[in-house]
Amino acid sequence: MIDRRLIENIDWFLIGLLVLNSLLGVVVIYSASHYLPGHHYLRQLVFLGASLLALFLLLLVDYQLLMSFSFYLYGAVVFVLLMMLVFERFISKGSWIKLRYFQVQPSELAKIALILVLARLFAEYKRSHVSIPAVAMSSGLVALPFLLVALQPDLGTAVSFLPLLLGSLILAGLKKKAVIGILILSVLAGVAGWTFYLKDYQKQRLATVVFPGRDPQGAGYHILQSKIAIGSGGFLGKGFARGTQSQLKFLPARHTDFVFSVIGEEFGFLGVVDVLMLYYLFLWRLFRSAARSRDRAGIYITFMVGLMISFQLLVNVAMVIGIFPIVGIPLPLLSYGGSSLLANFLGVGLVLNVKMRRFANI
Amino acid sequence: MPAPEKNRFYEDVSLVLSRTSKASAVIGALLLLLVFYCWKVQVLDHRKYWALAEANRTRESVVLAPRGLITDRQDIILAENTASFKASIIRENCRDYERSLAEVGGLLEIAPDDLKARVAKYESQPLFRPIVVKDNLDLKDVSRIESRRLELPELIVETDPRRYYVFDQLAAHVIGYMQELSPQELKSEAYAGRNLGDMVGRTGMESQYESTLVGVDGQKTEVVDSQGRTRGEISRSEPTPGRDIKLTLDFDLQRKATGLLEGREGAIIVLNPRNGEVLALASFPTYDPNKFITRFSPQEWMELINREDHPLENRAIRGLYAPGSIFKLTMALGALEAGLITEQTSFFCAGAASFYGRPFHCWQRGGHGALSLTEAIRHSCNVYFYNVGRRMGIDRIADSARRLGLGDKTGIDLPGEKEGLVPTPEWSRSARKTDWYLGETISVAIGQGPLVVTPLQVALHTAIIANRGRRVAPHFLMASPLGQGQIPGTAGESTPAAKIRTEFFETVIRGMWKSANEEGTGRGARVEGFDVCGKTGSTQLIGRERAEKLGKQIKTHSWFSGFAPRDNPEVVVTVLVEFGGMGGATAAPLAKELFSLYREKYD
Secondary structure, eight states, rough: OOHHHHHHHHHHHHHHHHHHHHHHHHHHHHHTTSSSTTTTHHHHHHHHHHHHHHHHHHHSOHHHHHHHHHHHHHHHHHHHHHHEEEHHHHHTTEEEEOOOSSSSSSHHHEEEEEEEEHHHHHHHHOOSSOHHHHHHHHHHHHHHHHHHTTTTTTTHHHHHTTTHHHHHHHHHHHHHHHHEEEHHHHHHHHIIIIIOOOOOOOHHHHHHHOOOOSSTTTTOOOHHHHHHHHHHHHTTOTTTTTHHHTTTOOTTTTTTTHHHHHHHHHHHHHHHHHHHHHHHHHHHHHHHHGGOOOHHHHHHHHHHHHHHHHHHHHHHHHHHHHHSSSOOOOOTSSSOOOHHHHHHHHHHHHHHHHHHHHHHOO | OOOOOOTTSSOOOOHHHHHHHHHHHHHHHHHHHHHHHHIIIIIHHHHHHHHHHHHHHHEEEEEEEOOOOEEEEEEEEEEEEEEEEEEEEGGGOOSSSSHHHHHHHHHHTOOOOHHHHHHHHHTOOTTEEEEEOOOOOOHHHHHHHHTTTTTTTEEEEEEEEEEEEEETTTTTTHHOOOEEEEEEHSSSSGGGGGOOOOOEOOOOHHHHHHHHHHHHHEEEEEOOOSOEEEEEEEEEEOOOOOOOOESSSHHHHHHHHHHHHHTSSSEEEEEEEEEEEEEEEEEEEEEOOOHHTOOOOOOOOOOOHTTTTTTOHHHHOOBBBBOOOGHHHHHHHHHHTSSSOOOOOOOOEEEEEETTTEEOOSSSSSHHHEEEEHHHHTOOOOHHHHHHHHHHHHHHHHHHHHHTTTOOOOOSTTTTTOOOBOOOOHIIIIISSSOOOHHHHHHHHHOOTBBBBOOOHHHHHHHHHTTTTTTOOOOOOOOOTTTTTTTTTOOOOOOOGGGHHHHHHHHHHHHHHHHHTTTTGGGGGGGGSOEEEEEEEEEEEHHHHHHHHHOOOOEEEEEEEEESSSSOOOOEEEETTTTTTTTTTTTTHHOOOOOOOOHHOOO
């Protein structure tokens, strides 16, 4: 049963910021897609309600209990991802499983399973620096879903698993040697990936980050149009639903990955700063929550959730303003998409879960 | 609530926590970097991106002004504008230029070479300019293009007002045709403000009154989306339509004249001698000016200009023919005025006569016997006029011809008119580098020799006679109170022919009347109760002797020119049929048809 003290300790301020950010997303999605069939903003509102409900349900279960089931959860997610690859033709399309009324992206939910399983792994880890077997173990745990998702192929989501690994290793304490080792490894992985894995269009995208004007109708098109949208917004923006780049469809994926460009175009620099400030307030509150956890596992969970959201935010914004290659990473909370929203809400739910149970034995 | 005491559930996590705050600080710093970059893009580089966004969303295009209508004198529309669809290619939007040409060619059924040649013509134009590849699309073509919009963003359909000649080839030589401006012309001063793909009048009224007919194109700025589709207009300046012109042509007479020439080669002119209004002008064979609008294929064009019967030539103003016996009127008037003959002067025709040591024949082998002037005109006797010619001499003959409208441009408002040639000894020395032979004077006396005129000159000549010496300026543009522009040369200044005494004209006209009404050579043109006065002509192409030697039947050009009624003439009809045989046999009956139609309609 839920104790009254638990409810008192729920961080309503954090939930408020979470919902506020998400509602802002609904508004921008409306502006970016109201002229398309499908009522995306209404659907997003439904997703928001469902995600909020899921968040509260999650609060009912002690995170310790969740962690003890984490390996089963992890196994289930890996199984689903594996099935998606094997029976790709029947049940899924890329990273999506198509259901009757909506589609699910299991790779988003895999993040939650990963957070729990990594927290479990490092919960009792009390050395000041991480050991080789622990690195190997945690890397292996992340590498498996990473590969499965990357093969879907959904590089963006796969890449967003990495900060979870990196975050847990940072907390566990990496030696300088290890940092260098990871850097060398990632360079090698980059080279190998470029040679063996990346498709031509992805290589082109990487190349066009450096030279977006080189091929304005081809690979550079998205970056250029996005930059034009943001740049033409100026200081004050063109006004709600009055951005020419988005309303006239020059901007690609306006309500999903490029929703930030719509903010930049319609609300200007002022709007961008406001949105990022509101966001930072939310992240700051999230990271601050780490100090309010009962145990090591709680800190890991809080930190990884914060990192998961920050990473996507940073990469997405860098991507739409043209300083990072275009990988399919949405702007968390603001981009249209139920699975991503649910994963982020569940993540915040875990943090709240940790925070409200900071007093032992309740 | 008391502060929680430390017990075994609370481990020491300060190290881990300090790592947390370091990491979150890094994230905050990165976010700040992004904000700075946004500042650069949105505030420092704002102008650049704003301009790019404007260029993205707007497209300037031309709103074509409808061209003025061309109507006949009863406001029957001869040339109007209809809407037509045209397909254009925008090279800028091609992904693969070669492949795209192949696909477009296949889709619209254009031969690959034609398409390539067409696009190559506009190589130097900017890439974003649409190049018209096919006109006059039917709805099937349009829907085929629309359905492939996404695959072929370079192919667009536009609507245009298109010139349409309602009666196809009717009066084609008067109305003229239009063609697209060439890239060279577009660069010239004369066509400043015109655009790629604009049509311009090349001949006829379309060319003569181009500046009246053409309007001023408008311009519109449209909002377009990323697919190039129009989403609305920002601004629009309306085009000023071209002004209509009303022609003096009479639709019925024109249709009749064209119909009469069907299957022949020749020209017919019907005009009003009082004011010079041209009621009909037909030249045959003819062509369909609509073909020029729809952009010929190169083969069609080559076929048309290489045809042996030259359908594009306007024989009425550009065909040069010996006037033949029609010239006898000039001879008679010239000699009467010079006092060399009188109405009573008679010569004896024995079928042939010898001048300057050479025999000259009359067309009547047996001869006409003794003839007076009016009888000589009636029967078109050659020998009579050989004698008149000898008395006059070439200089007087030439002077008389020029005064009566021959050998000079008539000044009609139709481009391309030819001068013809009234020969003189000076002309012979400067152009032929030989002296004038006296024998040639005898040939010229019956309208042969180097003498050549256009059918329009003959019509004007007839009008001057009908007016008893008053010259008029033939023209097509109807005078209107609104002022369509200056009607050329209508000023009735005293002309040289006006100096000839009216009684001389009456004498000649009596001969012409007899020709048509008293079993003369022009009897085929007689219309009961309309007092047609006329003169036939049959011009030899090769000498009669040579033809007889060759055993060939001579086919001569067949002329008739006349007016009616005798007093207060209302209408002049001139007919020329190439290789039509005797003027009385072929041309005169055609003229009769026109005289009767005129009478039915206007009397």
